[in-house]
Amino acid sequence: MNVLVPLNNISHIDDYIEAGAKEFYIGFYDEAWWEKFGEYADINRLTGFKKDANPYSFEEVLEIIKQVKEKNVYIYVTFNASIYNQEQLDYLEGYMRRLKETNLDGVIVSCAELVEVAHKVGLNAVISTIAGIYNSDMTKFYRDLGAKRVILPRDLSTKEIEEIVTKCPDVEYEIFMMRNGCRFSDSSCLGFHRSEKPSICACIGNAGRDLQVKGKSFKEKHEIELNDIVYTQNFHNFTCGICSIYRFVKLGITAGKIVGRSDEWQNICEDIRLIKQNVEIAKQCQSEEEYLDKMIFPNGHEIMCKMGLSCYYPEIRF
Amino acid sequence: MQKERCISVCEIMEHIHNIEPQFEQMIKEINGMAGYTKCDRIYIGSSFCGQYFLHLSMKLMKELMAVCKKQNIKVTLVLPIFTEKNLQEGKDKLERLLTEFKTEIDEVTVNDYGMLLYVHEKYPYIGLNMGRLFMKDYREPRYEEYFNQVFKPRSFTNYLKELIKRYKVRYLEFDPTHKKIDFSEKPEEVQIGIYTPYAYMTVGQICQLGGISKSVDKKFRPNEPCMAECYKHRMRYFMGDDRVWRRIGRAIYFENKEVEIIGLNQVREIYAPLDWEV
Numbered sequence: 001m002n003v004l005v006p007l008n009n010i011s012h013i014d015d016y017i018e019a020g021a022k023e024f025y026i027g028f029y030d031e032a033w034w035e036k037f038g039e040y041a042d043i044n045r046l047t048g049f050k051k052d053a054n055p056y057s058f059e060e061v062l063e064i065i066k067q068v069k070e071k072n073v074y075i076y077v078t079f080n081a082s083i084y085n086q087e088q089l090d091y092l093e094g095y096m097r098r099l100k101e102t103n104l105d106g107v108i109v110s111c112a113e114l115v116e117v118a119h120k121v122g123l124n125a126v127i128s129t130i131a132g133i134y135n136s137d138m139t140k141f142y143r144d145l146g147a148k149r150v151i152l153p154r155d156l157s158t159k160e161i162e163e164i165v166t167k168c169p170d171v172e173y174e175i176f177m178m179r180n181g182c183r184f185s186d187s188s189c190l191g192f193h194r195s196e197k198p199s200i201c202a203c204i205g206n207a208g209r210d211l212q213v214k215g216k217s218f219k220e221k222h223e224i225e226l227n228d229i230v231y232t233q234n235f236h237n238f239t240c241g242i243c244s245i246y247r248f249v250k251l252g253i254t255a256g257k258i259v260g261r262s263d264e265w266q267n268i269c270e271d272i273r274l275i276k277q278n279v280e281i282a283k284q285c286q287s288e289e290e291y292l293d294k295m296i297f298p299n300g301h302e303i304m305c306k307m308g309l310s311c312y313y314p315e316i317r318f
Numbered sequence: 319m320q321k322e323r324c325i326s327v328c329e330i331m332e333h334i335h336n337i338e339p340q341f342e343q344m345i346k347e348i349n350g351m352a353g354y355t356k357c358d359r360i361y362i363g364s365s366f367c368g369q370y371f372l373h374l375s376m377k378l379m380k381e382l383m384a385v386c387k388k389q390n391i392k393v394t395l396v397l398p399i400f401t402e403k404n405l406q407e408g409k410d411k412l413e414r415l416l417t418e419f420k421t422e423i424d425e426v427t428v429n430d431y432g433m434l435l436y437v438h439e440k441y442p443y444i445g446l447n448m449g450r451l452f453m454k455d456y457r458e459p460r461y462e463e464y465f466n467q468v469f470k471p472r473s474f475t476n477y478l479k480e481l482i483k484r485y486k487v488r489y490l491e492f493d494p495t496h497k498k499i500d501f502s503e504k505p506e507e508v509q510i511g512i513y514t515p516y517a518y519m520t521v522g523q524i525c526q527l528g529g530i531s532k533s534v535d536k537k538f539r540p541n542e543p544c545m546a547e548c549y550k551h552r553m554r555y556f557m558g559d560d561r562v563w564r565r566i567g568r569a570i571y572f573e574n575k576e577v578e579i580i581g582l583n584q585v586r587e588i589y590a591p592l593d594w595e596v
Binding site: 040082083084085086088089112113116132134135136137138140141142153155156157159160163164182183184185187188189190191192194196197200201203204207208209210211212223224227228230231235307308309314315318 | 366399400401402403405430431432433435436451453454455456457458460461464470472473474475476477478518519520521522523524526527529530531534535536537538539540541551552553554555556557558563565570595
């Protein structure tokens with residue numbers, strides 16, 4: 001299982017690779033896109049964060065791809081906004097044609113429309129988690145369209161991932177491994193990701209609320225209120241999937257993804273090393289129990305690793 | 319503009335059945351809330367939750383279908399996205415419902431490509447709609463400039479037009495995402511349905527309400543079997559604006575009663591009484 005990381009700081013590319021990164025993903029901004037389609041049209045799901053999340057222009061990304069390929073690692077470019085209209089799809093084809101002239105390994109796309117565009121241009125299509133591939137029928141649909149790889153949603157259990165991979169073995173799979181969780185589905189969360197206001201999930205967490213407990217017994221009220229406290233204050237503040245590595249290595253998952261395009265490079269490097277070391281440990285282990293005994297825990301595990309609340313895949317231990 | 323009047327009890331059938339156990343009266347009351355004298359169609363099932371769909375009670379369904387038959391109300395069955403562990407169960411339940419109520423259910427709304435292909439192949443005689451989860455335009459009432467524009471949905475791509483022809487899709491179903499929505503670019507072959515008075519903004523496989531009866535270490539697992547807590551519990555949020563925000567089941571909705579639809583001669587309005595509370 002390769003470690004896949006966001007490439008948001010090109011000056012540290014060698015640090016990432018030295019730490020063990022084998023694959024990168026990168027997005028870009030383009031002033032011409034905003035001029036043509038307006039402020040609220042996204043190229044990728046983090047376009048709204050402007051240069052904080054996509055610090056490089058398209059022209060710069062073309063150069064970065066060349067540099068990365070010289071270092072013999074994989075690189076993918078993201079086109080995973082929730083939706084595009086036909087005019088935008090046609091415009092995106094222009095970017096893809098220029099990307100085809102590089103040695104890019106593929107484009108990460110969010111919709112069936114863009115799989116067709118990628119194919120037309122001759123690029124490999126990786127299906128983003130924004131497409132929401134929750135079952136084997138959907139996987140087969142995208143496979144038949146020509147997908148090379150499918151990124152499975154972070155709100156799927158390891159058992160379901162195993163079933164999908166077993167039923168549809170002829171594509172590559174990527175899973176979420178480190179940093180940010182999400183209380184909703186990437187595919188169906190349709191609020192903005194922009195810097196002016198917090199995302200809807202954060203807003204809800206901080207909003208005033210009526211839990212509608214009037215007239216309920218103390219016990220019922222207590223359960224509802226405690227549940228809300230745990231959900232808003234303790235659930236997925238940071239998210240990690242390290243305990244699942246043995247299962248994913250045995251399953252032949254191609255890549256484990258670190259998210260957090262705006263995060264500090266030192267933290268990303270730390271995560272890369274952690275995953276890489278644990279993948280090596282998993283390869284040496286004869287059973288999951290052995291792996292769970294020998295694996296290295298993330299920093300901060302004294303708080304994080306409690307009650308499964310920071311786990312992508314809590315079923316491994318809880 | 320010609321209006322087809324529909325009501326939706328998706329996600330809330332059991333909740334409102336607790337309030338009004340007589341379906342005949344329930345339909346009458348919802349019609350009253352919607353401003354209809356009579357509805358042409360009722361939506362049942364779920365757009366958002368596989369567990370809700372699997373829990374659908376055949377007993378309640380029979381009662382509801384009997385009323386629909388008597389009042390000559392057509393029925394649309396809405397299917398959520400099933401995650402892998404429920405995919406077969408979901409298909410089995412679909413088969414049971416379509417067999418048991420074959421004269422009442424004349425339409426199915428799907429919310430993912432896998433189910434679009436499956437229903438088209440297995441039940442070629444049934445009307446097929448593409449549901450609200452296909453229509454992924456951002457909706458953000460918190461950003462006034464974005465919300466107040468005359469919005470043209472982005473979904474009408476060449477690819478969608480091909481799908482509509484290939485799978486004989488009859489309706490595309492939307493949420494009231496903006497103040498004014500212009501559907502003038504919709505493909506000719508298809509009609510538009512629009513939910514009212516709430517738009518869903520976000521949803522996921524993780525259910526806050528489903529965690530209520532679970533121990534802390536088992537809370538908030540994606541698409542886990544639950545005790546159908548959503549039949550009894552719901553939440554309201556106060557976001558510092560004048561809008562009503564609700565959590566019903568797994569989804570977060572905002573109210574948008576004033577949405578104006580332009581560019582259509584005919585629309586299917588799907589009124590969901592999400593305000594109806596105990």
